[in-house]
Amino acid sequence: MSSNQDIAKQVVEAIGGPENVQSVAHCATRLRIMVHDKDKINEKKVEEIDKVKGAFFNSGQYQIIFGTGTVNRIYEEVNNLGVSGTTKSEMKQEAAKQGTAFQRAIRTFGDVFVPIIPVLVATGLFMGLRGLLTQEQVLSLFGLTPDSISDNFLLFTEVLTDTAFVFLPALVAWSTFRVFGGTPIIGFVLGLMLVSPALPNAWAVAEGNADPLYFLGFIPVIGYQGSVLPAFFAGLIGAKVERFFRKRVPEALDLIVTPFIVLLIMITLSLFVLGPILHLVENGIFDGVIAVLELPFGLAGLIIGFFNQIIVITGVHHIFNFLEIQLLENLGFNPFNPIVTAAIAAQGGAALAVAVKTKSKKLKALAYPSSLSAFLGITEPAIFGVNLRYGKPFIMGLIGGAIGGFLADILRLQATGMAITVIPGTLLYLNEQIFLYLIVNIVGIAVAFVLTYLFGYKDE
Incomplete structure (x- = not known):
């Protein structure tokens, strides 16, 4: 396997050389490059580079998916090659001119909320932990009852769970x-x-x-x-x-x-x-x-579970942060999270089916980690690197998300927080819901996996 330095050199060469780079930045999973001439990019060559899990244009940027952690190292190596173009702030200003007015507005909304999400995630985890520790079944393991919990301890947990929202x-x-x-x-x-x-x-x-x-x-x-x-x-x-x-x-x-x-x-x-x-x-x-x-018969889960990952492709899914905050604030729980979790898990299931079925070593090396990334809550590698590239796996993932979302809705699952899903998301259900949550994820993954394996992918 190539070193990160070699990969950085191959990326720069494939996008038309240093002279074609206007600016470089990165997010959690993607290297974001603005180029002077997009026709100089050899997209096939980019996708053949080691560790690359997919690439696409969005909002005026050529975005190469490397995955969490890896992208930071590749970005450093690109900078070490002297390729920096304009500054990050200039890149933002340039990118802000790209896309429709609606896309620009949602992108700005995302820029505001992304730095806040970590504390809201922590708050959700505190809520889940409090739910676990105050369960009658858990307390009984230690010979305690809910009446055994002191008011001071409850006050301490309120400081942890209420401060961010206050x-x-x-x-x-x-x-x-x-x-x-x-x-x-x-x-x-x-x-x-x-x-x-x-x-x-x-x-x-x-x-x-x-x-x-x-x-x-x-x-x-x-x-x-x-x-x-x-x-x-x-x-x-x-x-x-x-x-x-x-x-x-x-x-x-x-x-x-x-x-x-x-x-x-x-x-x-x-x-x-x-x-x-x-x-x-x-x-x-x-x-x-x-x-x-509150649509009857699980229709909300069916609709949201199917369309969620389509919305992720458009890049305007940051609007959901606001909706989830509102749900937590007004209801004290989040019924949106388990539905979205099913949609994310299903895309991982579809990518996993491709990994299992294909005989291509390179595709296996791409699809397995992409499916793991989805199971950790990040679907971009699975969507852009595998499922959307072959078409049908993405559709099968949507169907799996709809079925899982339907089940989450019927079971009335309620997350204690937001912003984390699938495996990390279990921390938001550390109460009597945990087994139902696992069932919803397993169903979403299984439906997408089986449909993709049987009908969604052929080695051609």
């Missing part, structure tokens, strides 16, 4: 300021203002234990614990307001005057205009999602 607007406003060119700490403070204890708590208002403050007799003002859209738009507009004043305030006064003006304008706008309006929008979106998830 201060979610601060995280969202911080990240939005960062993405749109503002000062992140100003965004963070603005977000904290939205959940100030001086305001009526959003959850207390929703439960009827507190009343909103009414300004001018008709504008309801509350805290925005757990809300996303008010913080997102406050950050978006706030960053632009900050940049406007930074160009006009004298440098000697900038440190004092600009943050003062930005926070004053934005908290006023957020509490009296953006907040009340966007809170209604959030509730409308949430009600719409719930309406789909």
Whole structure:
């Protein structure tokens, strides 16, 4: 097998040499390259390189799939060859011009939420762990009952499970300021203002234990614990307001005057205009999602399970982050996760069938790790490297996802968190649901595997 250095050299050569590279960056699984002339890329040669699990154009970038961990090392070797093109920020600006307005908007939404996801994942794991430790069956193993758990211990677990959602607007406003060119700490403070204890708590208002403050007799003002859209738009507009004043305030006064003006304008706008309006929008979106998830006879699972990975191909699946946050915030659980998990697992099952059936050593070397990657929750290698390349395996994976999603919906599975699926996702079901969760995954994988093995792939 070639070394990472050799692979980097082969990649640069196959995409038309260093002179054809405009910029290089990477994400969790893919090397992202912007080129001056896409016709100079030898795509067949790229796909024959060791460790390459697929390649495709998306949003103006040529994206080569290497997989988690490997892509970091290849990126370093490419940089060591002196191939860097423009900076990452310039690449983002250039890429931002590519694609439809909808694709650009969703990509920006993703840029805001991706840095926040790790803490939400951790929170989901804490919720799952608390669910495991407070189960009557688990406690009985140690001769304990639910009444044996001290109030102090429960308080400690609340700190672990509630903090990220209580201060979610601060995280969202911080990240939005960062993405749109503002000062992140100003965004963070603005977000904290939205959940100030001086305001009526959003959850207390929703439960009827507190009343909103009414300004001018008709504008309801509350805290925005757990809300996303008010913080997102406050950050978006706030960053632009900050940049406007930074160009006009004298440098000697900038440190004092600009943050003062930005926070004053934005908290006023957020509490009296953006907040009340966007809170209604959030509730409308949430009600719409719930309406789909409550379709009878498992239809929600069937529909979402089938179409989820098609949406992943378009690259606009980051919008689901917002939906899952809303579900967790409003329901206290996430019924969307187990359906999506089935869709992801099924694509892994289809790739695994190709790996088992093919006689090609190179395809086996690609399909086996791609299926493992899907079982760990990342489907891009399986989709772009194997299933979509041969067509039918992808369709069989969609069918497996629909059947698994249908089962997850019928069984009413409820995740305690978000953003992790399949094998890592078991941590979100460490309660009485764990066996049902495993069954859903096994069914999704088995259906996709059998259909692909029998009808979806031939060695031709």
